[in-house]
Amino acid sequence: MTPANGSPVRVGVFGLLGSGNLGNDGSLEAVLGYLRAAHPEAVVDALCGGPEVVTARYGIPATRLHWYRGEYRTASRAGAIAAKGLGKLVDAVRTAAWARRHDVVIVPGMGVLEATLPLRPWGFPYALFLLCASGRLVGTRVALVGVGAAPIGSRPVRTLVRWSAGLAAYRSYRDAPSRDAMRAMGVDTARDEVHPDLAFALPTPPASAPSGPSGQVCVGVMAFHGGNDDRARAEEIHRRYLDGTIRFVRALVEDGRPVRLLSGDEVDRPVVAAILDAVDSPLVTAAEAASLADLMKETAAADTVVATRYHNLICALKVGTPTLAVSYAAKSEALMAQMGLDAYCHPAREVDADRLLEQFRDLEKHSAELRRTLAVRNLAAARQLQHQFTVLTAALFPATDHAHALREAP
Structure with missing residues (x-):
C-alpha cells in the first residue's frame, strides 16, 4: 500500500494507550490487526500515554502524549502549576509536528467524546482538540474510529469535544447513543456510521474444556x-x-x-x-x-x-x-x-x-x-466490523493501492 509518490503511507495512532486501561489497548490491538491485514506496508507509530508499554507490547515506535509527565496529577505548588501550563504550550507544538509527519492519524475506539468518568478539560479533551486542529492545519486526515460519546454537562469539556469531532476527517461510533450525543452537541453526523465496539474484531480464544471451578x-x-x-x-x-x-x-x-x-x-x-x-x-x-x-x-x-x-x-x-x-x-x-x-x-x-x-x-x-x-449476535458484530474496516479504507486511503484491503463480508 503506497501513495502516488511511491513511499509507504504513514499512519499514526493516538490516545491514552499503554496507560493501564485494558479496553483502550484492546481497541488499539484491533486497529493494528486491521492495518496489518489490509495495509501491511503502512508505517505505523503512536502518540500515547504509555509509549514504553505500547512499543514493548505491539512493536511500534511510540512517543509520550504529554511533554509534562505529571499531567494527570493534581498540581498544587506554583512550580507544578507553571510546568503544567508550559506543557500545554509545548504540547501544541509537539502535536502539530507529530501530526505533520503522517498521512493519516487514527484514534482507535475509547470513550474520547464522553465524560462518563471524572475528566478535566485541559487533560485529554485538550490533547484531542490539538490533534484534530493540527490535522486540519497540516493536511493530515484524522479519524475517530468506533469512538464513544455521551452528553456532557461541563461547558469547557463539551466545547472541546464538539470542536474536535467537527475538525476530524472521519467519524464512526460504537453505538447509536454516541452518534445521537454528538448530533445534540451540534456536530453534523449525517455521514457518520455506527458499528460494534472495535474489541469485537479481536480474536476469540479457542474453545477449550472449562478451566475454572464448577459454578464459577x-x-x-x-x-x-x-x-x-x-x-x-x-x-x-x-x-x-x-x-x-x-x-x-x-x-x-x-x-x-x-x-x-x-x-x-x-x-x-x-x-x-x-x-x-x-x-x-x-x-x-x-x-x-x-x-x-x-x-x-x-x-x-x-x-x-x-x-x-x-x-x-x-x-x-x-x-x-x-x-x-x-x-x-x-x-x-x-x-x-x-x-x-x-x-x-x-x-x-x-x-x-x-x-x-x-x-x-x-x-x-x-x-x-x-x-x-x-452466538447469533457475535456473528452479526463480526460482519458489521468487516464493513467498518472496508469503509475506513475507502475513506482514509483513497489514493493507495487497495490490493490488500479486506473484502467486505456478505
Missing part, C-alpha cells in the same frame, strides 16, 4: 466514583457501589459459588483488595489479566459474569457467557441491548445487593437461551 462466577469491579458531574458526591457513590458489591459477593460465597474478581484498569486494584479483605474466603480469588485476551479466557471459564467496566462486559459477551451489567453509563445499556441482554442491567450508582442477586438468578435460569442469542 466472574465479578468485574471498578474504581467507580460517578461521572464528571458527580465530583461533590464521588466518595458517597463509591462507598455505595463498593458496599453493594461486597454484599453481593458475600451472598454468592454463602451459596458456595466460587467467585473470580476481574478488573480492567490499574486503578481498580484497591477495589479488588477491599473485596478480598471484606469477604475472607478461599472461594474468592482475583485474576491478573494483562489484556482483553486474558479477560476473555477468564470469562469463558465462568458459568456467569457480573461486571461493571465496559470492556469486561464486551469480553464476556464476545465469548458467549451470560452476563449481567452493573451499568454506570448509557454505553453499557446500549451494548447489552445490542447483544440481546438488555433485561440484565443494574445501576452502578445504586447497587442493591438483593435486587442484583434476583437478576443474577434469573440470568442463570435462562443461561442456555442466552448463550444461543449471544
Whole structure:
C-alpha cells in the first residue's frame, strides 16, 4: 500500500494507550490487526500515554502524549502549576509536528467524546482538540474510529469535544447513543456510521474444556466514583457501589459459588483488595489479566459474569457467557441491548445487593437461551466490523493501492 509518490503511507495512532486501561489497548490491538491485514506496508507509530508499554507490547515506535509527565496529577505548588501550563504550550507544538509527519492519524475506539468518568478539560479533551486542529492545519486526515460519546454537562469539556469531532476527517461510533450525543452537541453526523465496539474484531480464544471451578462466577469491579458531574458526591457513590458489591459477593460465597474478581484498569486494584479483605474466603480469588485476551479466557471459564467496566462486559459477551451489567453509563445499556441482554442491567450508582442477586438468578435460569442469542449476535458484530474496516479504507486511503484491503463480508 503506497501513495502516488511511491513511499509507504504513514499512519499514526493516538490516545491514552499503554496507560493501564485494558479496553483502550484492546481497541488499539484491533486497529493494528486491521492495518496489518489490509495495509501491511503502512508505517505505523503512536502518540500515547504509555509509549514504553505500547512499543514493548505491539512493536511500534511510540512517543509520550504529554511533554509534562505529571499531567494527570493534581498540581498544587506554583512550580507544578507553571510546568503544567508550559506543557500545554509545548504540547501544541509537539502535536502539530507529530501530526505533520503522517498521512493519516487514527484514534482507535475509547470513550474520547464522553465524560462518563471524572475528566478535566485541559487533560485529554485538550490533547484531542490539538490533534484534530493540527490535522486540519497540516493536511493530515484524522479519524475517530468506533469512538464513544455521551452528553456532557461541563461547558469547557463539551466545547472541546464538539470542536474536535467537527475538525476530524472521519467519524464512526460504537453505538447509536454516541452518534445521537454528538448530533445534540451540534456536530453534523449525517455521514457518520455506527458499528460494534472495535474489541469485537479481536480474536476469540479457542474453545477449550472449562478451566475454572464448577459454578464459577466472574465479578468485574471498578474504581467507580460517578461521572464528571458527580465530583461533590464521588466518595458517597463509591462507598455505595463498593458496599453493594461486597454484599453481593458475600451472598454468592454463602451459596458456595466460587467467585473470580476481574478488573480492567490499574486503578481498580484497591477495589479488588477491599473485596478480598471484606469477604475472607478461599472461594474468592482475583485474576491478573494483562489484556482483553486474558479477560476473555477468564470469562469463558465462568458459568456467569457480573461486571461493571465496559470492556469486561464486551469480553464476556464476545465469548458467549451470560452476563449481567452493573451499568454506570448509557454505553453499557446500549451494548447489552445490542447483544440481546438488555433485561440484565443494574445501576452502578445504586447497587442493591438483593435486587442484583434476583437478576443474577434469573440470568442463570435462562443461561442456555442466552448463550444461543449471544452466538447469533457475535456473528452479526463480526460482519458489521468487516464493513467498518472496508469503509475506513475507502475513506482514509483513497489514493493507495487497495490490493490488500479486506473484502467486505456478505
